[in-house]
Amino acid sequence: xxxxxxxxxxxxxxxxxxxxxxxxxxxxxxxxxxxxxxxxxxxxxxxxxxxxxxxxxxxxxxxxxxxxxxxxxxxxxxxxxxxxxxxxxxxxxxxxxxxxxxxxxxxxxxxxxxxxxxxxxxxxxxxxxxxxxxxxxxxxxxxxxxxxxxxxxxxxxxxxxxxxxxxxxxxxxxxxxxxxxxxxxxxxxxxxxxxxxxxxxxxxxxxxxxxxxxxxxxxxxxxxxxxxxxxxxxxxxxxxxxxxxxxxxxxxxxxxxxxxxxxxxxxxxxxxxxxxxxxxxxxxxxxxxxxxxxxxxxxxxxxxxxxxxxxxxxxxxxxxxxxxxxxxxxxxxxxxxxxxxxxxxxxxxxxxxxxxxxxxxxxxxxxxxxxxxxxxxxxxxxxxxxxxxxxxxxxxxxxxxxxxxxxxxxxxxxxxxxxxxxxxxxxxxxxxxxxxxxxxxxxxxxxxxxxxxxxxxxxxxxxxxxxxxxxxxxxxxxxxxxxxxxxxxxxxxxxxxxxxx
Ligand SMILES: Nc1ncnc2c1ncn2[C@@H]1O[C@H](COP(=O)(O)OP(=O)(O)OP(=O)(O)O)[C@@H](O)[C@H]1O
Ligand SMILES: [Mg+2]
Numbered sequence: 491x492x493x494x495x496x497x498x499x500x501x502x503x504x505x506x507x508x509x510x511x512x513x514x515x516x517x518x519x520x521x522x523x524x525x526x527x528x529x530x531x532x533x534x535x536x537x538x539x540x541x542x543x544x545x546x547x548x549x550x551x552x553x554x555x556x557x558x559x560x561x562x563x564x565x566x567x568x569x570x571x572x573x574x575x576x577x578x579x580x581x582x583x584x585x586x587x588x589x590x591x592x593x594x595x596x597x598x599x600x601x602x603x604x605x606x607x608x609x610x611x612x613x614x615x616x617x618x619x620x621x622x623x624x625x626x627x628x629x630x631x632x633x634x635x636x637x638x639x640x641x642x643x644x645x646x647x648x649x650x651x652x653x654x655x656x657x658x659x660x661x662x663x664x665x666x667x668x669x670x671x672x673x674x675x676x677x678x679x680x681x682x683x684x685x686x687x688x689x690x691x692x693x694x695x696x697x698x699x700x701x702x703x704x705x706x707x708x709x710x711x712x713x714x715x716x717x718x719x720x721x722x723x724x725x726x727x728x729x730x731x732x733x734x735x736x737x738x739x740x741x742x743x744x745x746x747x748x749x750x751x752x753x754x755x756x757x758x759x760x761x762x763x764x765x766x767x768x769x770x771x772x773x774x775x776x777x778x779x780x781x782x783x784x785x786x787x788x789x790x791x792x793x794x795x796x797x798x799x800x801x802x803x804x805x806x807x808x809x810x811x812x813x814x815x816x817x818x819x820x821x822x823x824x825x826x827x828x829x830x831x832x833x834x835x836x837x838x839x840x841x842x843x844x845x846x847x848x849x850x851x852x853x854x855x856x857x858x859x860x861x862x863x864x865x866x867x868x869x870x871x872x873x874x875x876x877x878x879x880x881x882x883x884x885x886x887x888x889x890x891x892x893x894x895x896x897x898x899x900x901x902x903x904x905x906x907x908x909x910x911x912x913x914x915x916x917x918x919x920x921x922x923x924x925x926x927x928x929x930x931x932x933x934x935x936x937x938x939x940x941x942x943x944x945x946x947x948x949x950x951x952x953x954x955x956x957x958x959x960x961x962x963x964x965x966x967x968x969x970x971x972x973x974x975x976x977x978x979x980x981x982x983x984x985x986x987x988x989x990x991x
Contacts, residue, residue: 492537493606495522496529496559497544497571502594506542506571509599526550526558533563540610541568544594545576545583552576556583567613569605589613636712636731639719645670648726657712657733659705675703693717699734710735765830772823779816786812817890821953824883825936828960835877835964837989842906842914843870845878846885850904853889861898864889867905874914874985880961881916881985884969887954888918888981894950896922896978909984913967917982924973933971934959958983966990 493510497503503522510518521538523529526547533541541563545555559568570591572580580591589609592602630637636654640647646669655662658673694717702712715730786809788794790802797805827833850866857864874881885904892902901921909915925933929940937952955969962969962983973979 491517491539491606491610492519493521493540493542494529494532494538495520495542495571496524496526496547497522497542498524498547499544500524502544502571505594506602509597509602513599513603524548526555529559530562533559533566538563538566540606541566542571542606543568543588544571544573545579546573552579553582553586556588557586560587565613565617567609569609634732636733638729638731639726640670640729642718642725642727654731657704657710657731658702664705673702675701675709699738702731711738713737762830765826765832768822768826769830769832772819772826775819776816776823779812779819782812783809783816818951818953820883821887821951821957824957825953825960828957828964833960833964835880835961837875837877837965839873839875840878840881841870842872842874842876842881842916843868845881846904846916849882849885849889853886853893856890857893857902860893860900862893862896862900862902864892864902864904867903868916869906872906872908872914874987875989876965876967876985877961880965884958884961884983885916885918887958888983891954891981892918892920892922892979896920912987913984914987915982915984917980919978919980921978924975924977924979925971926975930971930973934969 495503495506497506503524507520507522510520521532523532524547526549529541529543532538541559543556543559545552547555550558556568556570567589568583568587570580570583570588571594572591573594577591577593580588580593584591589612590605592605597605631652633651633653636657637649637651638647638654639649647665650662650665652662655665658665660668694715697714697716699711700714701709703709711734712731713734714732717728719726719728786805789797789805790809824833846868847866850864854864889902889904893900896902903919905917905919907915907917925940929938932938933940934955935952936956938956939950939952958981959969962985966986967984969981969983971979971981
């Protein structure tokens with residue numbers, strides 16, 4: 491065993507050395523210095539198992555001698571070698587952590603050796619306990635949950651960990667002066683206190699969403715596991731607090747999402763009902779159109795007998811309105827079916843001119859009535875992968891618009907081009923007034939009519955372009971418009987030339 495002996499009296503030093511060398515069954519390696527400064531240096535330089543310390547040294551006197559040495563080497567056990575005159579100080583040193591004190595002149599070898607051995611052993615146990623305490627303390631302080639122990643009777647706080655302090659915003663000292671009522675908001679205290687009551691017969695209880703007030707007055711919600719513990723015969727309640735803010739927020743978010751989902755589902759259901767309704771009504775509207783149209787034709791061509799010019803005038807007016815109603819019903823039906831996904835197109839490889847030409851010829855009649863003209867400039871070779879009925883519906887709508895929303899004498903041109911690979915473009919350009927800038931982005935919206943409220947003129951319903959857009963997109967193309975006010979409008983739609991994968 492390596493011992494450091496700090497002693498300024500050569501006689502005492504010699505005596506102790508003598509005692510220790512004479513001991514059987516124990517070998518001491520004794521190193522002697524006569525000043526505290528020298529002792530501290532030695533402790534710095536080498537490991538010692540024990541220090542025998544005289545408190546009255548040339549460079550330090552009294553308790554200070556011990557405290558300085560201990561501060562320097564806290565892990566080494568120290569035995570005080572006291573003179574008769576400083577026995578009181580020696581007792582104080584033991585209180586401050588020295589292992590023992592021996593009065594010089596009253597020791598014999600076996601007493602000395604035993605004191606050293608016990609001292610070393612005690613220090614080792616103390617050290618182990620201290621380390622284990624520190625480990626426990628670190629775990630306790632940094633646990634993810636806040637831990638708070640309070641007196642069951644007085645409700646005052648007895649102990650808490652660092653996590654708890656951080657959760658509440660108080661320092662550990664401030665916590666010691668608080669009671670349960672300080673951390674539960676007054677308005678909630680009553681119910682919180684009631685909920686904090688432990689169910690009889692149960693050791694622990696779990697409390698959810700308990701309001702807790704921070705030092706700054708803010709309230710957060712915590713889940714608390716509450717249990718009773720007994721320390722030194724006294725009962726305390728221990729609460730393990732977990733901040734529930736994140737959980738509550740996640741639950742709120744989840745609830746909002748569920749609510750939104752339900753709204754979406756409801757809207758979808760309503761949309762389906764609406765589409766079904768529109769479909770039924772428009773279908774019923776369309777059915778009598780064909781016999782109506784042929785009856786009027788028969789009146790007009792004289793099959794049903796002579797008619798007067800006045801009767802003809804009225805019949806033609808009826809025919810125009812039947813036409814309008816029929817077109818409206820067709821558009822509404824297409825739109826509703828496209829929206830509900832029921833409109834099934836039948837695209838195939840088609841040459842475009844044979845589809846376009848009949849539409850243009852049919853509408854040239856209307857154009858002539860307005861002194862307007864439609865010229866056709868479509869490449870006869872041009873093909874697309876498209877539904878022919880849909881292409882004529884789109885073109886009919888675009889040409890109707892080009893005639894309806896323009897004054898007399900408008901020139902309309904239908905032309906084609908190949909803007910890029912696997913794509914054709916058909917455009918309808920007119921020389922009319924064009925579309926105002928603010929309306930450009932809206933013309934494809936359902937029921938949108940630019941300038942609808944500006945006096946008499948064409949009375950449509952505003953679905954034509956919405957139908958065109960839906961049809962073109964269903965075939966894998968795009969529709970767009972370019973217009974400068976006063977310089978006419980150009981509507982163009984593309985179609986794929988091959989089947990889309
Ligand atoms: N060639 C055009 N020149 C000027 N404005 C146009 C032209 N084409 C469309 N518009 C404007 O866009 C609006 C929407 O057109 P859309 O075809 O959707 O409806 P509509 O023609 O008014 O009615 P519907 O086609 O249902 O009978 C029109 O009301 C019109 O204001
Ligand atoms: Mg239209």
